[in-house]
Amino acid sequence: xxxxxxxxxxxxxxxxxxxxxxLRYSRHLIMPEVGMDGQLKLKxxxxxxxxxxxxxxxxxLYLAAAGVGKLGLVDFDVVDFTNLQRQVTFGTSDVGKPxxxxxxxxxxxxxxxxxxQAFETKLTSANALELFKDFDIIVDGTDNFPTRYxxxxxxxxxxxxxxxxxxxxxxxxxxxxxxxxxxCYRCLYPEPPPPGLVPSCxxxxxxxxxxxxxxxxxxxxxxxxxxxxxxxxxxxLLLFDALGMKFREFKLRKNPGCPICGDKRTINKxxxxxxxxxxxxxxxxxxxxxxxxxxxxxxKARRDRGDDLFVxxxxxxxxxxxxxxxxxxxxxxxxxxxxxxxxxSREIVAHCRSGKRxxxxxxxxxxxxxxxxxxxxxxILAWSDEVDSSVPKY
Amino acid sequence: xxxxxxxxTPLRVYAGKRDSAEFRAGTVGEALAQLTGEFDDLRRHLFTxxxxxxxxxxxxxxxxxxxxxxxxxTPTKDGDTISIIPSIAGGSCC
Numbered sequence: 001x002x003x004x005x006x007x008x009x010x011x012x013x014x015x016x017x018x019x020x021x022x023l024r025y026s027r028h029l030i031m032p033e034v035g036m037d038g039q040l041k042l043k044x045x046x047x048x049x050x051x052x053x054x055x056x057x058x059x060x061l062y063l064a065a066a067g068v069g070k071l072g073l074v075d076f077d078v079v080d081f082t083n084l085q086r087q088v089t090f091g092t093s094d095v096g097k098p099x100x101x102x103x104x105x106x107x108x109x110x111x112x113x114x115x116x117q118a119f120e121t122k123l124t125s126a127n128a129l130e131l132f133k134d135f136d137i138i139v140d141g142t143d144n145f146p147t148r149y150x151x152x153x154x155x156x157x158x159x160x161x162x163x164x165x166x167x168x169x170x171x172x173x174x175x176x177x178x179x180x181x182x183x184c185y186r187c188l189y190p191e192p193p194p195p196g197l198v199p200s201c202x203x204x205x206x207x208x209x210x211x212x213x214x215x216x217x218x219x220x221x222x223x224x225x226x227x228x229x230x231x232x233x234x235x236x237l238l239l240f241d242a243l244g245m246k247f248r249e250f251k252l253r254k255n256p257g258c259p260i261c262g263d264k265r266t267i268n269k270x271x272x273x274x275x276x277x278x279x280x281x282x283x284x285x286x287x288x289x290x291x292x293x294x295x296x297x298x299x300k301a302r303r304d305r306g307d308d309l310f311v312x313x314x315x316x317x318x319x320x321x322x323x324x325x326x327x328x329x330x331x332x333x334x335x336x337x338x339x340x341x342x343x344x345s346r347e348i349v350a351h352c353r354s355g356k357r358x359x360x361x362x363x364x365x366x367x368x369x370x371x372x373x374x375x376x377x378x379x380i381l382a383w384s385d386e387v388d389s390s391v392p393k394y
Numbered sequence: 395x396x397x398x399x400x401x402x403t404p405l406r407v408y409a410g411k412r413d414s415a416e417f418r419a420g421t422v423g424e425a426l427a428q429l430t431g432e433f434d435d436l437r438r439h440l441f442t443x444x445x446x447x448x449x450x451x452x453x454x455x456x457x458x459x460x461x462x463x464x465x466x467x468t469p470t471k472d473g474d475t476i477s478i479i480p481s482i483a484g485g486s487c488c
Contacts, residue, residue, distance in 0.1 A: 143484050171482070189449065190449045250452075251457055253462055
């Protein structure tokens with residue numbers, strides 16, 4: 001069942017809007033559902049965006065345009081070229097700049113009447129409560145499990161709503177956690193997947209429009225929370241399938257046994273979320289395999305010398321089309337049943353994009369009895385950096 | 395008519411790229427057993443080694459969470475839709 005939105009800001013309305021603001025927000029003001037009262041609520045609202053990437057882009061743009069009085073932007077990352085396909089806050093000239101600062105500049109330009117505060121920092125258990133306390137609503141636009149559990153727990157401990165959105169390839173999930181009496185992220189998913197079961201890069205990627213849609217729904221839910229109007233997504237999980245173009249809805253219940261929002265709270269402070277998720281850091285989701293390696297420069301030198309090296313590419317066919325080192329293509333997932341295509345008497349150099357999948361391949365083949373097999377350290381990315389810049393990075 | 399099991403995007407790779415499958419099943423458990431019987435790779439993504447549903451995978455019958463019904467014993471009837479909804483974090487790639 002949909003729950004009626006209760007306004008959460010509780011802030012007293014600012015006395016007035018300036019004539020310029022009245023003109024800017026005209027299309028809100030002439031709609032009784034927002035009107036002058038609603039626009040003043042927006043002006044008094046303080047919203048913190050965790051992440052200024054794919055989800056954060058439409059969130060920041062629409063919330064700034066709508067006149068949310070104070071927007072906080074938390075992001076430690078810098079803009080790179082691969083972001084531009086979906087992170088529409090940024091332009092090509094922003095590449096290399098800190099995301100929080102580039103987004104701050106863009107949003108301030110969009111709406112100079114609001115306050116935009118950039119926090120160029122990584123959200124951690126040490127700073128989350130301090131960062132959150134000055135804001136009314138927290139919006140989760142992150143991309144990893146440890147931060148999502150951290151955002152959830154900090155919101156519950158502080159009693160603040162958490163507007164949640166997540167995406168994978170063609171699919172998105174949206175809901176609102178942490179409203180009074182409503183469920184939290186731990187009620188929905190008590191634990192994260194172990195790192196080994198998180199989809200690998202062979203299955204990664206995201207259609208650029210998807211975060212635009214999911215982030216826009218988050219922005220809408222945020223504005224409804226501020227206005228106190230409509231039916232909130234709290235208590236409902238909205239699932240969006242972009243390929244099938246279907247929205248489906250699932251009932252979300254508060255778990256009375258939830259360790260943080262249930263009847264008997266057992267989590268009273270923020271914990272180590274990397275340990276909780278079984279990862280040491282965002283950059284190293286799986287334990288590193290120790291397999292014999294060859295650096296791109298050594299590989300180049302040995303190839304030039306005419307050494308007999310068999311090159312095994314364990315990426316997917318669509319990746320091979322982007323660029324390749326003329327290797328024999330066997331996607332990692334097909335390796336077990338295609339081992340017979342390899343000659344164990346020859347020396348093999350396995351590679352992928354970054355060196356991670358091929359490390360798994362080398363590990364697998366060594367266990368299968370292959371003795372002369374090396375992993376190309378850093379994969380195609382390192383090859384492009386150190387040997388041949390004409391090979392594109394992706 | 396039968397029970398339709400909806401397979402989410404992240405798990406389709408373990409289910410022959412199918413987005414759904416139909417089974418004749420009287421309970422959620424029976425339907426999932428047939429599904430993982432047909433697609434063996436899916437089993438370790440849905441169940442722990444002890445055979446329990448993993449805590450980052452939720453299963454719904456017609457929009458209702460089976461944890462608040464009779465879990466895997468939840469009865470199903472012709473035309474019901476079982477949805478598997480795993481936790482997704484979104485974004486980054488190695």
